[in-house]
Amino acid sequence: MLAAYRLLAERGFEGLRTRDIAGAVKINVATLHYYFPTKEALVRAVVGHAFSRFRTTLVPSGRTTTLLKAHFDGLRRLGREEPELFAVMGELALRAARDETMAAIVRETDQQWHATIRGLIRRAQQDGSIDRDLDPNDAAALIVATLKGVYLLPVEASRQERLGQALRQLERWLGLTKRA
Amino acid sequence: MLAAYRLLAERGFEGLRTRDIAGAVKINVATLHYYFPTKEALVRAVVGHAFSRFRTTLVPSGRTTTLLKAHFDGLRRLGREEPELFAVMGELALRAARDETMAAIVRETDQQWHATIRGLIRRAQQDGSIDRDLDPNDAAALIVATLKGVYLLPVEASRQERLGQALRQLERWLGLTKRA
Amino acid sequence: MLAAYRLLAERGFEGLRTRDIAGAVKINVATLHYYFPTKEALVRAVVGHAFSRFRTTLVPSGRTTTLLKAHFDGLRRLGREEPELFAVMGELALRAARDETMAAIVRETDQQWHATIRGLIRRAQQDGSIDRDLDPNDAAALIVATLKGVYLLPVEASRQERLGQALRQLERWLGLTKRA
Amino acid sequence: MLAAYRLLAERGFEGLRTRDIAGAVKINVATLHYYFPTKEALVRAVVGHAFSRFRTTLVPSGRTTTLLKAHFDGLRRLGREEPELFAVMGELALRAARDETMAAIVRETDQQWHATIRGLIRRAQQDGSIDRDLDPNDAAALIVATLKGVYLLPVEASRQERLGQALRQLERWLGLTKRA
DNA sequence: TATGAATGAGCATTCATTCAT
């Protein structure tokens, strides 16, 4: 039940109730347990969905040197269209601190994200659109950290504004904007 | 009871039990309620402690142009010596999405953090240690986002490594390292 | 659960425990809460039962001039066969002093009782079995007060005796006995 | 602490808290327990006070044939000036059903009340102000029941009105009013 | 497959009582 996904985004692990999940799709709690023997199993499914959903956005789907920028744009759009995804990801990232299973998944996704961005930077360096002196590893680490800070820990009101500022500066430093 | 603080760091809001908190300091639950009439009151006290503890680290305590670097170093040390603080801050940041009271506090701290860093950047620009073309606002937004991503959403194992990479790159771009 | 009804009669509001109620019918407390979301809801149901049970006895079921006497006899029987009903009614009457909702219900039942008796007196006056000089309103007020004093505030041991005396005198004054 | 008396009248046994009692006289709960080792002991003291207060009003303080009427008037005044007394008496009368100690006290007071009224009737019969055919025992039982119904189980709003009606009818039947 | 009903374990909170000072 991916309604659990929505409720997890809305209320967090604290506040996630099987009865509410069942109620959201108008089935009995017992029926929910028929498909997911335990709450944890349901959460596992939700986690799987969230991460696969997230990883999908990581694959560089554009085609030229602006691939890195395209990645940022993709995230921006995702933040607009699927805000629950980030809410869930934040929830999972935090839980990773207490749950080794979760930690493993988060770690893996993190590395994948890092690798993706590092690859994009390298390609950009090859075709000259990004300074060759930049260490792809370090830059990727910074970018991932920034994106996590920006998307996974929203500060509501100022969110859009700060988000814009942060990404703008990032693109500027990377030389992805005309101004650079 | 600031043992609640430790337990919040360790288990999150999900999993924070008054009985455990009382047990941690070997007092009766009723005694806990003698000091904090309700769990929420206790949490409020914990939140107050966490934020005041955090804000303390924001004040630029150094004296010259390396102030910004000093800030980073301060956080690094804090992350080493008081990891619970960041765990709690992450928990609170996430809860802010669902709790307006919390959101207000988080927002305020966020702005204070932003203002502090912006100020540090401006001073550094005045004495020439940072490029005058840099927009202090945008750069501060990026820095705060990065720090949040790095400290509030740890990725355990790779934490130290990634953290190092991200901060190194940040300092490099800001021209805070010899190499720049 | 109308076992709550029995326990309310037995122990009063003070001493009415959900666990005991559940235990009385050998179900889990959670099961009790499955049917009655809150203790208050359960009490409401009990109150409803008690009052409907009580009102049933108010309707004049006989047919001639001895209707009023029939009413007294009915109460006498009820006091013998369903003593809990009066215990509960007493409890509710007392609670009415502190609970406006309860007060409204008690007030209404009271008025209904008064009206019933007043009607019976009037009919008896029409067919001449009761003195026409008697004010139906005042007499009804006295009768209701007496019945409440007799049935709702029992004095255990002497109960039957005193009850008998009081009712006998009432009937005598009303001219419902041969002797009159 | 006779503040317990007031609180018992106000909130009933259900809702009577030692902390509130102590708070009402601005002393510590522990201090309350210094004087009354247990809540029950305190209640006993309250009961003693209430009954002695009540019995005081039973003694015929007038002097001639209108003694019985004087008794009614006394109660009327008491109901106006000390409504808590009746609230407490009601509470105690109800508790008597569950507490043998209380039952004994209530029973005794009841008998004393009955005896007082019976005596008043007899005297009135001797000086001819009340019909000699009236059975003093039965009449006393009726009167006590009525007074209990009227004073111990108030029906708020209509209280004064119904109370007046009931007492008026009682006096009329007894021949205590001119009209008779 | 689906569900109404049931339950054990637990949770925050309350309350009379105790105790050291």
Next chain:
DNA sequence: GATGAATGAATGCTCATTCAT
């Protein structure tokens, strides 16, 4: 005498899970 602090035993209520149908 008086009190702040402490506590055991409840108390109403919740929740994931189970079970008979």
